[in-house]
Amino acid sequence: MKNTFSSKLFSHIVLILASLMFLLPVWVIVASSTHSPETIVNNGLQFFTGHNFINTYKSILFENSGYTKNVTAFRMILNSFIMAMGFAVGKVIISSMAAYAIVYFRFKLATFLFWLIFLTLLLPIQVRIVPSFEVLADLHLLNSYTGLIIPLIASATGTFFFRQYFKSVPEELLEAAKMDGANSWHFFIDILMPLSKTMSAALFIVMFIVGWNQYLWPIMMTTDPQYSTILLGIKEIYQSNFEGTYLPEFNRAFAMTTLALIIPVLMVLFFQRLFVKGLVDGDK
Amino acid sequence: MEINRKKMSYLNIKNVIKNYNNEDNIIKNLSLKVEKGEFLVIVGPSGCGKSTLLRMIAGLEDINSGEIEINGKIINNVPPADRNIAMVFQNYALYPHMNVEKNLSYGLKNRKIPKAEIATRVKDISKLLQIEDLLKRKPSELSGGQRQRVAMGRAIIREPKIFLFDEPLSNLDAKLRTQMRIEIRKLHDKLKITSVYVTHDQIEAMTLADRIVVLNSGIIEQVGTPDEIYHEPQSLFVSKFMGTPPMNIFKSKVYDNVANLFGKEMKLDRNINDNEVYIGIRPEDIYLEPIENSIKIEINIDMVEKLGSESLIYANIDNHNFIVKTNEKINKSLKSLYVYIKNEKMYLFSAKDEKLIKKQ
Ligand SMILES: Nc1ncnc2c1ncn2[C@@H]1O[C@H](COP(=O)(O)OP(=O)(O)OP(=O)(O)O)[C@@H](O)[C@H]1O
Numbered sequence: 325m326k327n328t329f330s331s332k333l334f335s336h337i338v339l340i341l342a343s344l345m346f347l348l349p350v351w352v353i354v355a356s357s358t359h360s361p362e363t364i365v366n367n368g369l370q371f372f373t374g375h376n377f378i379n380t381y382k383s384i385l386f387e388n389s390g391y392t393k394n395v396t397a398f399r400m401i402l403n404s405f406i407m408a409m410g411f412a413v414g415k416v417i418i419s420s421m422a423a424y425a426i427v428y429f430r431f432k433l434a435t436f437l438f439w440l441i442f443l444t445l446l447l448p449i450q451v452r453i454v455p456s457f458e459v460l461a462d463l464h465l466l467n468s469y470t471g472l473i474i475p476l477i478a479s480a481t482g483t484f485f486f487r488q489y490f491k492s493v494p495e496e497l498l499e500a501a502k503m504d505g506a507n508s509w510h511f512f513i514d515i516l517m518p519l520s521k522t523m524s525a526a527l528f529i530v531m532f533i534v535g536w537n538q539y540l541w542p543i544m545m546t547t548d549p550q551y552s553t554i555l556l557g558i559k560e561i562y563q564s565n566f567e568g569t570y571l572p573e574f575n576r577a578f579a580m581t582t583l584a585l586i587i588p589v590l591m592v593l594f595f596q597r598l599f600v601k602g603l604v605d606g607d608k
Numbered sequence: 609m610e611i612n613r614k615k616m617s618y619l620n621i622k623n624v625i626k627n628y629n630n631e632d633n634i635i636k637n638l639s640l641k642v643e644k645g646e647f648l649v650i651v652g653p654s655g656c657g658k659s660t661l662l663r664m665i666a667g668l669e670d671i672n673s674g675e676i677e678i679n680g681k682i683i684n685n686v687p688p689a690d691r692n693i694a695m696v697f698q699n700y701a702l703y704p705h706m707n708v709e710k711n712l713s714y715g716l717k718n719r720k721i722p723k724a725e726i727a728t729r730v731k732d733i734s735k736l737l738q739i740e741d742l743l744k745r746k747p748s749e750l751s752g753g754q755r756q757r758v759a760m761g762r763a764i765i766r767e768p769k770i771f772l773f774d775e776p777l778s779n780l781d782a783k784l785r786t787q788m789r790i791e792i793r794k795l796h797d798k799l800k801i802t803s804v805y806v807t808h809d810q811i812e813a814m815t816l817a818d819r820i821v822v823l824n825s826g827i828i829e830q831v832g833t834p835d836e837i838y839h840e841p842q843s844l845f846v847s848k849f850m851g852t853p854p855m856n857i858f859k860s861k862v863y864d865n866v867a868n869l870f871g872k873e874m875k876l877d878r879n880i881n882d883n884e885v886y887i888g889i890r891p892e893d894i895y896l897e898p899i900e901n902s903i904k905i906e907i908n909i910d911m912v913e914k915l916g917s918e919s920l921i922y923a924n925i926d927n928h929n930f931i932v933k934t935n936e937k938i939n940k941s942l943k944s945l946y947v948y949i950k951n952e953k954m955y956l957f958s959a960k961d962e963k964l965i966k967k968q
């Protein structure tokens with residue numbers, strides 16, 4: 325296609341329209357969350373911001389709410405953050421180490437084990453949720469961060485990506501490191517991990533979002549509201565809006581939704597800069 | 609950095625056999641001694657086992673049988689890091705994410721050498737190799753020659769007992785290669801670290817080596833000084849392999865010590881027990897002027913290549929290719945020419961085992 329003014333204009337229009345399609349609903353939620361419950365109930369969703377911002381967000385962040393009225397949104401965001409962080413960091417660590425073992429320690433069953441790990445892609449948490457729950461209940465890990473995070477950490481996808489990457493690292497690098505007196509731990513920490521930092525960061529951010537959006541597992545695992553995540557908070561607040569006999573507080577629900585968006589967006593923005601830097605450094 | 613003779617090491621390889629995955633032997637019962645402070649160059653065609661041999665010395669590859677000793681101590685089972693051997697790889701294998709300084713000091717850091725000493729050594733080495741201004745750069749920001757220097761620095765800085773090079777110059781362009789070759793030799797003369805250098809470039813071999821080892825499919829064909837290898841090749845293989853342009857080789861029937869060279873009879877000055885020999889003549893040993901005790905042959909010229917001070921004449925006789933090297937001016941349009949060859953200048957190899965038939 326020729327890069328004429330009109331074709332440029334056309335592609336920009338398409339891009340802008342697509343962005344609007346994604347952004348508008350989000351914006352409507354953000355804007356509506358700053359109005360009073362009455363406005364929303366009477367006049368529907370709002371396109372412009374209102375005057376209730378500070379009130380709503382302050383109360384939702386710092387005052388106890390929920391079924392049992394004993395957890396704040398702040399606490400739930402913290403829980404989500406800890407879970408997503410542990411989930412993502414754990415996945416990067418475990419899968420890089422698994423790939424390291426598979427690629428560099430040519431033990432007999434390496435290929436077999438790799439395919440075994442790969443097969444677990446077919447077994448998402450939904451499939452193994454009952455046995456996983458059993459195990460954690462026996463270990464008394466229900467209602468704990470450990471219980472929230474550990475069962476989700478093993479990652480076939482991560483192991484696969486690290487394996488492919490490690491295989492592309494020239495053999496001589498390992499040999500040079502060996503002659504330089506590096507043991508296998510040194511080689512992993514000093515050479516392999518720094519080399520794969522761009523990939524680790526990509527995996528980390530994707531896994532962070534996935535972890536943040538975990539729903540089924542936390543709902544099974546946590547009965548104590550102190551361990552409730554922001555996603556559970558959203559579910560609960562909408563539910564109570566429909567069940568209660570009071571005026572439905574949609575502004576609070578929207579505020580909760582907005583809060584649930586902020587951390588992942590910040591993470592992506594922050595890591596995007598790291599990516600670009602990693603790609604520009606381009607030292608592979 | 610002065611290194612005294614007492615600290616120099618020698619390497620002894622005894623009856624080493626190596627194969628991969630129980631297939632055919634790649635290294636076939638090889639024995640070789642590298643003397644203290646010697647610069648030994650191993651040459652041979654691609655796939656003859658040069659890298660394999662080097663990697664066995666380094667400990668990167670196990671050996672199937674035999675022994676490798678450094679200073680009389682068997683090191684077969686010593687891991688690479690503890691052998692105190694340094695290696696320069698063909699593609700440099702610098703750590704891409706570390707700057708030059710970190711690349712140089714990584715080996716020392718792993719050996720728990722105090723920081724102050726590391727700093728001094730990095731300073732000394734970078735001065736020696738003239739890379740002082742590059743210390744903060746990453747390998748990707750260096751030219752080929754600079755990377756080469758850093759790779760050598762990384763090896764030297766550990767003050768190894770033995771230095772191994774696996775075709776270190778083959779990634780450089782011709783001019784840089786010549787320059788680095790001279791630098792490597794100068795460096796060796798300064799440091800006198802026992803070195804084993806692998807190449808398939810015979811000019812590198814001739815110019816760098818104290819002694820050359822010619823390797824042919826896992827067997828040593830000949831060990832000797834560059835002069836010995838060039839002037840007294842002990843086998844047909846060595847004679848063909850060393851020298852640019854290569855030696856002219858013809859097969860000839862022999863009867864009663866008389867050979868037949870393109871229809872001309874020539875009485876040989878050596879006793880031949882077979883009825884066939886290989887006759888080898890170096891391109892520069894062929895004369896364009898009549899000389900005594902020579903035979904005169906007419907050659908058909910295919911092409912003349914002028915190299916400045918000398919010319920190469922590519923020719924043929926009876927469909928045998930024939931190269932002549934001469935200092936004389938040659939008219940490019942010349943179609944044929946008489947040349948003179950002399951028995952004394954000929955190398956004779958047995959047609960049976962391809963070994964040299966010596967002059968009496
Ligand atoms: N890891 C390996 N597994 C199996 N065979 C190998 C392995 N490494 C090398 N070989 C074989 O051993 C032989 C010698 O290889 P080597 O790398 O030592 O040759 P070389 O003399 O260094 O050649 P070049 O000049 O091309 O580098 C070759 O036939 C090669 O195919």
Ligand SMILES: [Mg+2]
Nearest residue numbers: 658659660774
């Ligand atoms: Mg090689």
